[in-house]
Amino acid sequence: MELHDVWFVLIAVLWTGYFFLEGFDFGVGVLTKLLARDRKERRVLINTIGPVWDGNEVWLLSAGGATFAAFPDWYATLFSGFYLPLLLILICLIVRGVSFEYRHKRPEENWQRNWENAIFWTSLIPAFLWGVAFGNIVRGVKIDAQKEYVGNVLDLLNAYSILGGLVTLTLFTFHGTVFVALKTVGDIRVRARALALRVGLLTAVLALGFLTWTQATRGDSASLVAMIVAVVSLVAAIAAVRVGREGWSFAFSGVTIVAAVAMLFLTLFPNVMPSSLDDAWSLTVTNASSTPYTLKIMTWCAGIATPVVLLYQGWTYWVFRKRIGTQHIADAH
Amino acid sequence: MDLALAPETLARWQFGITTVYHFLFVPLTISLAALTAGLQTAWVRTGKEKYLKATKFWGKLFLINIAMGVVTGIVQEFQFGMNWSDYSRFVGDIFGAPLAFEALIAFFFESTFIGLWIFGWDKLPKKIHLACIWMVSIGTICSAYFILAANSWMQHPVGYRINEERGRAELTDFWKVLSQDTAVTQFFHTITAAFLVGGAFMVGIAAYHLARKKHIPVMRTSLRLGLVTVIVAGLLTAVSGDLLGKVMFRQQPMKMAAAEALWDGEAPAPFSLFAYGDVEKGHNTVALEIPGILSFLANGDFDSYVPGINDVNKSEQEKYGPGDYRPNIPVAYWGFRWMIGFGMASLAIGAFGLWLTRKKFLLPRALRTGEDEVPHLVLFRKPLGARFSRWYWVVALWTMTFPLIATSWGWIFTEMGRQPWVVYGVLRTKDAVSPGVSQGEVLTSMIIFTALYAILAVIEFKLMVKYAKAGPPELTEADLNPPTKIGGDDRDADRPMAFSY
Numbered sequence: 001m002e003l004h005d006v007w008f009v010l011i012a013v014l015w016t017g018y019f020f021l022e023g024f025d026f027g028v029g030v031l032t033k034l035l036a037r038d039r040k041e042r043r044v045l046i047n048t049i050g051p052v053w054d055g056n057e058v059w060l061l062s063a064g065g066a067t068f069a070a071f072p073d074w075y076a077t078l079f080s081g082f083y084l085p086l087l088l089i090l091i092c093l094i095v096r097g098v099s100f101e102y103r104h105k106r107p108e109e110n111w112q113r114n115w116e117n118a119i120f121w122t123s124l125i126p127a128f129l130w131g132v133a134f135g136n137i138v139r140g141v142k143i144d145a146q147k148e149y150v151g152n153v154l155d156l157l158n159a160y161s162i163l164g165g166l167v168t169l170t171l172f173t174f175h176g177t178v179f180v181a182l183k184t185v186g187d188i189r190v191r192a193r194a195l196a197l198r199v200g201l202l203t204a205v206l207a208l209g210f211l212t213w214t215q216a217t218r219g220d221s222a223s224l225v226a227m228i229v230a231v232v233s234l235v236a237a238i239a240a241v242r243v244g245r246e247g248w249s250f251a252f253s254g255v256t257i258v259a260a261v262a263m264l265f266l267t268l269f270p271n272v273m274p275s276s277l278d279d280a281w282s283l284t285v286t287n288a289s290s291t292p293y294t295l296k297i298m299t300w301c302a303g304i305a306t307p308v309v310l311l312y313q314g315w316t317y318w319v320f321r322k323r324i325g326t327q328h329i330a331d332a333h
Numbered sequence: 334m335d336l337a338l339a340p341e342t343l344a345r346w347q348f349g350i351t352t353v354y355h356f357l358f359v360p361l362t363i364s365l366a367a368l369t370a371g372l373q374t375a376w377v378r379t380g381k382e383k384y385l386k387a388t389k390f391w392g393k394l395f396l397i398n399i400a401m402g403v404v405t406g407i408v409q410e411f412q413f414g415m416n417w418s419d420y421s422r423f424v425g426d427i428f429g430a431p432l433a434f435e436a437l438i439a440f441f442f443e444s445t446f447i448g449l450w451i452f453g454w455d456k457l458p459k460k461i462h463l464a465c466i467w468m469v470s471i472g473t474i475c476s477a478y479f480i481l482a483a484n485s486w487m488q489h490p491v492g493y494r495i496n497e498e499r500g501r502a503e504l505t506d507f508w509k510v511l512s513q514d515t516a517v518t519q520f521f522h523t524i525t526a527a528f529l530v531g532g533a534f535m536v537g538i539a540a541y542h543l544a545r546k547k548h549i550p551v552m553r554t555s556l557r558l559g560l561v562t563v564i565v566a567g568l569l570t571a572v573s574g575d576l577l578g579k580v581m582f583r584q585q586p587m588k589m590a591a592a593e594a595l596w597d598g599e600a601p602a603p604f605s606l607f608a609y610g611d612v613e614k615g616h617n618t619v620a621l622e623i624p625g626i627l628s629f630l631a632n633g634d635f636d637s638y639v640p641g642i643n644d645v646n647k648s649e650q651e652k653y654g655p656g657d658y659r660p661n662i663p664v665a666y667w668g669f670r671w672m673i674g675f676g677m678a679s680l681a682i683g684a685f686g687l688w689l690t691r692k693k694f695l696l697p698r699a700l701r702t703g704e705d706e707v708p709h710l711v712l713f714r715k716p717l718g719a720r721f722s723r724w725y726w727v728v729a730l731w732t733m734t735f736p737l738i739a740t741s742w743g744w745i746f747t748e749m750g751r752q753p754w755v756v757y758g759v760l761r762t763k764d765a766v767s768p769g770v771s772q773g774e775v776l777t778s779m780i781i782f783t784a785l786y787a788i789l790a791v792i793e794f795k796l797m798v799k800y801a802k803a804g805p806p807e808l809t810e811a812d813l814n815p816p817t818k819i820g821g822d823d824r825d826a827d828r829p830m831a832f833s834y
Contacts (some may be wrong), residue, residue, distance in 0.1 A: 047833045051448035054403065058440045064410050065433035072425020073499075077415025079421075080767035083774045090411055091785060094404040098789065102402035104834050105796050147422075148769040290426040294504045297428060305437040313445050319456050319820055330829040 003295040004285045007070040008272065010302055012265040014066055015286015018059035018255050019130070019168070020175075024250075025056055029096070032050055032116060034173070035180065035195055041188055042116055043329050046100065048183040051320050053100065055313055057093070069298055072149050073288035074272045080104020081141065081149025085156060089126045096122035127172045128165040132156065135164025137265050138214065140282070143275035147283060158315040160213060167210045170203040171260070174252045179238065182246035185325040193241055196249070200238035206235060207256075211263065218267040227267055230259035341406040341766045343775040344416040347782060349748070351408050353741050354786050358402035360740055363477060364531025364566075365395040365522065366470040368558065370463070375462050382808060383550040389812075390551065390805035391535070392466075396451065401789065403444070408782065410436075416775060420755060420765035427493055427504045429513070435479035443472030453812055456821045457636050460755035460807050478520050483566075485516035487756050488747070490586040496761075499788050502759065523575035526676070526743065528566035530736040533679050535559030536686065537733030538801045543707050544726035550705055550806045560687040567680030573631065574673070582631040585757060588750035593627055593664035594620070600638035605666075612662055615643050660752040668746035672701070675739035682732045689725060748813035798833060 028049050049056075068075040079086060095118050103115035139160050142151035163179070177199050181192040211227045219227070237252035242248040272288050275281035289295070369391045376384035410432065413421050446468035453462050485556035492509035493502045504510070539552040547804075582589045583616040590596075594608040596616050604626030609619040625635035632639070640648075642659055690708045702708050755762040811831050816822045 001599070043833065047830070050834050051452040054448055055441065055445040057407075058436060058444050059460055062409065062433070063412055064414075065436040068410075068413065068421060068425055069429030069433040072422050072429060075414045075416035075425060075429070076421040076767075079411060080418035080770050083415055083767075083770055084777070086411060086415060087778050087781065090408055093407055094789075095787065097404035098400050098792075100834055101396060101791065102796065105397070105800070146768075148418075148759050150769065208503065217750040223440065238470075249421055290429070291503045294426045294507075297504075297507050298433060301434055301437055305441075309441045309445075313441070316445055316449055319449060320452065321820060324830070327827045329833050 003292055003299060004070070004289040005270075006299060007066070007289070007295055008265070010299075011063060011066055011070065012261060013306075014059055014063035015265075016258050016261045017173070018056070018063055019261055020254050021056035022053070023060055023127075023168075023172040023257055024175045024179040025053040026123045026127040027172045027174065029119050029176075030127065030169075030173045031176055031180060031192075032123075033120045033190070035177070035192060039112070040326050040329055043104075044184060044188055044324060044326055044330045045180060046103070046119065047324060047329065048180060050100070052313075052316055054097075055316065057097070060093075063181070066298070066302070070295060071272055071283075071288045072290060074196060074283050077143060077147050077149055077273055077283060077288075079139070081143075081151070082156065084153045085129050085133060087321060089129050092122035093125045096126075103194075114258075124169065128169040131165035131168030134168075134264055135161030135210075137273055138164075138218065138267055138304050139205045140276035141272035142277050143273065143283065144277065145281050147281070147288075150276055150277075160210075163210045164212070165204065165259075167203070167206045170199060170206055171247075171257065174199045174203045175250075175257065176331070178241055178246060178249045181241060182250050183323055185323045186327075188325065189323075193244065193246070196241045197238060200241065201232070204231070204234050204238065207231070207240050208259070210270050211260065214263065214267060219263075220266070223266040226259045226263035228265060230256050233259065337657070338772060338776070340416075340537050340770060340772050340775050341500040343764050343772065343779055344766050345762065347416060347775065347779040348412060349745070350779070350783055351405065351412065352748070353744060354360075354790075355402070355405040355409055355694070356744055357478075357737060358398050358405065360523075360527035360530040360736075361534060362395070362399045362402045363470075363473045363527040364562070364770055365391060365534070366466065366473050367396065367528075367529055368535065368562065370466040370470045371394050372554075372558070375655045377459055381824075382813075383554055385808060385812060386548075386805035386808070387551045387555055389808075391555070392450075393800055393806075394446075394538075394797060398791065399447065401793050405786070406536050416767055416770065417755075417765050418767035418769070422761065423760055423765070424486075425468055425501070426754060427486060427502055430504065430507060431483040431486075435476050436480075438498040439476035439479060443469055443476060446472065452830070453735065455816055455828075457815075457819060458817055459815045461819065462815065470787050473522065477523060478516075481520045481523055482511050482516040485513060485519050486510050486748075488751060489513065490756050490759050491704045515584060518573060518577040518580050518660060522570065522577045525566050525569040525573050526736065526740050528562055529570055529676065529679060530740060532559045532562030532683065533733050533736050536683065537565060537730045538716060540729035542804060543802070544723065546707055549707055551805045553704070553708060556686075556690065556708070558684050560690065563679060563683030564687055567683060570676060571680070574676075578630050579633065582639070585751065587642065587649070588660065588665065590632065590640060590642045590645055590744075591660050591662045591750055592669035592746065593616040593639075594662060594666045595627065595639060596643050596646045597641040598638055599641070600628070601625040601636040602631065602639035604630065606787070608666065609660060610666075612659075620826075628708055656753070658753060660750050665746055665750045668742045668749070672739045672743040672746055675735040675742070679732050679735040679739070680727060682735075686725060686729060689722070 028045050032042045032045050036045055051248050099115045099118040100121065103112055103119070139158070141149060142155060142272055144150045156255050174196060176190055177196040181196055186194065195268035208231060211230060215224055233252045233255040237249045237256060240252055270285050271282045272285060273283040369388055372391060373388040374383070374386050376388055446465045449457065450462065450465040451471060453465060457465070490502070491513045492504060492506035494505055496503050511514070534556050537557055539556035542548050542552040543556060574638060578589065592609050593605050594617055595602060595605070602626045603622035605620060605622050607619065607621040609618045610617045627639055629639045631637070642662065645660050650656065658719050751757055753761050753763070755765045
């Protein structure tokens with residue numbers, strides 16, 4: 001296995017980490033409208049992810065930085081080609097970040113309601129758009145001989161990628177619902193479980209459609225295995241939350257995300273961004289990658305840093321392991 | 334295409350606007366993290382409540398600030414790929430590595446431990462909670478190092494070779510990229526300037542409260558800490574700036590000639606106090622100069638030769654082919670002056686403040702003040718003196734903005750002074766923009782970012798003012814009895830969280 005293959009895997013790992021972690025905090029953001037009944041319940045939801053959302057988001061920055069360093073041409077084509085969707089995602093991430101920090105900084109109801117609306121929309125839109133983006137990457141886009149994207153923004157809105165967007169949106173929401181059931185006590189936990197069943201079933205239908213479509217058009221035996229794992233664990237997650245085993249359910253919904261991302265990357269390899277115009281113009285792990293020297297340095301860095309990151313981020317979840325409910329939220333603010 | 338709206342021009346404006354805006358928050362984040370950590374250390378070691386109050390007060394302002402720093406930082410990373418894709422293709426092999434290092438080593442650190450610090454007051458034992466804010470501080474400083482190493486490579490590319498076949502620069506020595514003198518001095522200069530920003534910020538807000546005789550013990554401590562920070566950081570900024578200047582004279586003679594509006598080389602070379610130039614004809618129509626000083630700034634003596642703009646332009650034409658290799662000279666010239674002027678002014682005002690509030694054993698008994706009194710600012714209690722001391726509080730408040738103006742102009746000077754190159758001597762800015770991105774797309778994003786940033790600036794400013802005016806919070810029972818085990822004590826399971834969004 002050559003270094004550029006290792007980095008293909010590592011970038012897949014970083015995206016997996018991002019979707020696993022920010023997936024549930026996007027989901028919790030969506031639930032502020034779907035599940036919470038009043039201001040206090042919304043605050044319970046926001047506080048379940050309060051200590052961790054910022055750390056979760058860095059997985060995206062790492063995926064971006066690693067792509068820049070390991071596959072500069074992939075980074076350049078992807079980011080300049082998907083200009084407007086990425087702009088929308090950026091705006092959402094900016095507003096979302098300040099929403100968490102600024103919502104409670106003033107007591108006025110208007111102020112707080114505006115930031116709560118912001119949290120909902122800025123969680124929902126990126127959760128959808130990431131699926132659209134990955135749908136397009138896997139499907140292939142108009143890349144010319146100079147490695148430039150020559151399509152327009154409407155080319156990115158096709159049935160396959162929109163279905164991909166709906167899958168990430170519902171899957172993240174389901175993942176978030178299970179997370180809320182796992183992290184709360186009282187009435188909100190009971191309702192989260194009930195909602196998880198409904199969102200889970202919707203997710204299962206959409207995901208089955210999208211993954212089957214992917215498998216039928218681009219799949220091989222390895223991606224089929226990943227697809228089966230994804231679907232089976234999604235069903236297991238729904239079953240577990242039904243019998244009240246939220247921890248297991250969260251683990252299974254996590255496995256679903258891991259397997260689904262793995263499936264997309266498996267169908268991609270050895271391309272990183274296929275061209276829909278001519279196969280010869282596709283970006284691959286070899287023609288888009290950095291030099292072996294750069295990759296070697298990066299491998300050392302990632303090899304040492306990633307386990308340490310997992311360790312202290314894991315510790316954070318341990319520190320904040322207690323379930324919270326409305327009684328833990330002070331009346332002020 | 335109309336040059337004013339060409340994608341290159343727009344992409345440059347966008348980069349300039351988003352970078353300067355981002356860098357309003359960065360220095361304050363770097364310095365306030367460390368200063369807050371220092372105050373919290375003082376609390377853990379002495380148990381004095383004023384330190385805890387100060388920690389909570391500055392910590393809150395720090396959090397309002399860092400939120401903006403983080404979200405505007407994401408834009409910076411994405412922007413290289415969106416607007417400057419040919420740059421990314423050309424330098425990714427080199428420039429991407431420190432960026433990825435920053436994310437993997439520094440950002441994760443910073444963002445994870447900030448969460449632990451914000452929410453950890455009732456979940457972590459005192460010392461572990463303290464360690465978290467130090468981790469945040471280390472994270473911010475590491476982050477600065479990797480970014481400045483990347484930027485320094487654009488100023489002075491080292492440790493690479495050009496691969497003609499792939500049409501890109503490739504890394505040959507990463508250690509050189511991280512350890513070259515440009516990176517080290519630029520890091521030193523940026524970090525010291527960051528502490529100048531944080532020190533002046535602390536002094537200004539403490540002065541505001543002291544002028545109103547509010548929260549005196551906390552604000553006295555903050556004032557002194559701020560003043561000492563301003564002076565130490567200010568002096569080190571000057572020293573590091575001089576070092577950086579000498580490095581630049583060797584590596585980017587054009588930038589420094591432009592900064593001095595020195596058109597033709599001279600020996601000894603004078604320092605320009607005021608100049609009004611004619612860019613077309615390549616000379617100054619008005620010039621006020623101090624002889625010999627520029628030779629000193631460049632080479633450390635008073636009589637050596639310093640090449641001028643016309644000389645460097647000619648030698649670059651010989652080296653790189655016909656063209657105009659001069660940056661925007663008025664911007665470089667005035668940017669350099671605003672940077673030094675505002676930076677040094679804040680140092681002077683800080684030094685004066687420290688002299689005015691010096692320790693009591695230096696003062697006659699009648700003028701000494703206790704822990705809970707506003708310090709006297711002058712040696713005598715005559716009406717004139719009292720008015721004078723009131724003036725100092727007002728000046729201190731305005732001085733808060735000085736280092737920020739200095740750092741903003743510092744970046745404008747550094748980046749614009751390198752033009753027309755994006756990587757000095759290697760890649761021109763016009764060859765770095767995304768060829769596939771339309772004028773409409775860049776214009777859209779520029780308008781959106783500018784508008785969004787403007788709205789957020791107003792919100793951020795109002796919040797800062799609100800919380801700065803509110804002063805330190807009253808301490809609660811929970812604050813004074815931190816938990817003894819990780820995850821929090823079980824003693825009162827339904828007690829509200831010490832901090833919640």
